[in-house]
Amino acid sequence: MKAYTYKRYGPPEVLQQVTLPCPEPRDTEVLVRIHATTVSSADWRMRSLTMPPGLGWAGRPAIGMFGPRKPILGTEFSGVVAKIGNKVSQFQVGDAVIGFPGAALGAHAEYIILPQDGKIVAKPDSLSFAQAAALPFGAATAYDYLVNKAHVKAGDQVLINGSTGAVGLACVQIALHLGATVTAVCSEKNRAFLHELGVRETIDYAQTDFAADSTEYDMIIDTVGTAPWARSRHALRSGGQLLVIVGKLSDLIFGSLKARLAGKTLIAGVAHESREILQEVVTLAATGALVPVIDQEFPFDQMIAAHRYVDTGRKRGAVVVRLVDEPN
Template sequence: MKAIVYTQYGTPNVMKLKQVEKPESGDNEILIKVHAVSVNYADWHALTGTPYIARIAFGFFRPRNVILGADIAGTVEKVGRNVGLFKPGDAVYGDLGLHGFGGFAEYICVKEEWIAHKPENLTFAQAAAVPMAAVTALQALRDHGQVQPGQKVLIHGAAGGVGTFAVQLAKYFGAHVTAVCSSRNTDLASSLGADEVIDYAREDFSANGHRYDLILGINGNRSINDYRRVLSPHGRYLMIGGSDRQIFQAMILGPLLSKKDGINMGGMTGRTNPKDLAFIKDLLEAGKIRPVIDRSYPLEETHAALRYIGEGHARGKVVIHVVDEGK
């Protein structure tokens, strides 16, 4: 089968299209024919080996997993004898970011607890744009942020993959949403339901006098003190992705500031599971939320997709077509 392989950290140029052995599913596994896979910042971090703290998971000197790609959508081709939830022909989607990646390929073997049935109203490309970003946004708002109806939520980085879902989900939970993004994305944020939109080039959210009950800093470039300054009493701040400096601040300064000021500051990482994928599936099929896709690439141009993601200006998600859905 064809796959995009890399064996050393670096730029997207280290990724090569190669013929590799097609995997065989074991008794507890499912063989999936991948139709589409989306690109996440997790892929960029694993490709470049940055921030360096991430190498604890990815491998200190060279990558442990040579095929990236976490968010997949495809069809079940074969199931092991102990698999009971899926059958050949089922359309599925899932996030393999915590299970070794492997989606930038024509086939992949997974365990049934890593995936869920694909939303019926989405194409494979649209479905691939959902799992990691949507579940991360859901868990940030519902579980870590404990958002309540009427609360004021600030989403810094509202036009990216997680951000576009966070805006929609925060509105679904009844919050008043302020989205922070660039001028070219203000209309997008408004169309997703944001009550207020701040163009960060024109206005500094940390100096406008407003306070928020929950702040999501998504791959943001602001210090933890900027966020602390605009938190309401007993408010919460969550860092989702970021540089070594931002991770350090969330891990070390977050607990100290939380004890001092009575607020709650820290970071989080999404952990996709079938229950949350099913919850997101219901919202997608009901039209409550939708994926936003910026660009699409064929598998052979995965390096170009990663390069675009690395520039940091993608609107929503970038998708790789492994199978042409028009055929």
């Protein structure tokens, strides 16, 4: 099978297309022919070894001291089951599926193996393969933070700093779906798009500091790393929650303590990945409550160009890489 691998950290050009033996599923495993995958912000971080400030020391031990431990990137995919182990009961050959290997990676290849009870679920017919691949990374992160950790509810006033990336757009849609009122911090070019999604107010980050006026929110979500406790605290209502999806280590440690002393809560850390969360977001997408947003699509042979685009930090939603062309 064709796959992209890398042996050292660096720019997109460290990636190489190689041919590897196709893996064989064991008893309880399924082999999926990948139709579409994405280049996510996690792929960028792991390929370039770019960690949030203060967390660099954790990068190499976690990802690989002398080079990447997992040579194939790719956190999410859609595809069709190609082969199953002889004890597999949950899937059949030909089933269309969505998978979220997440931190386990491996989706930048023609085939991938997952355990049948892993992070893999049926693809709804209403989603194209490209849309299905664009869903898990952003949506599962947003769902775990907003629903499982912060329990966002109807009537909450939510501000999302960084509202147009894969994670931000899923935060926007999940918060709106659950009845919250959303203020989105974004650039001028994305304002109209966010209003179309149902966002009440947008704030252009190049023109206005959301924390400078007297508006208070029940929840502030930071997907950029520019809304730490020190900046956000006055914009948080008493009892409010700051969700730091990305931030400096020092802000996470001291911000948590200071938030607690101020009667507020700071939530941070790596989002939990599970099959249950994947199924929840796929169900939301199947009902139309969550629409995967695709910025650009690239053919598999242009994986390096897809990485270059993601490296700009300016994508809207997901960047999809297609392995199989088909009408959806």
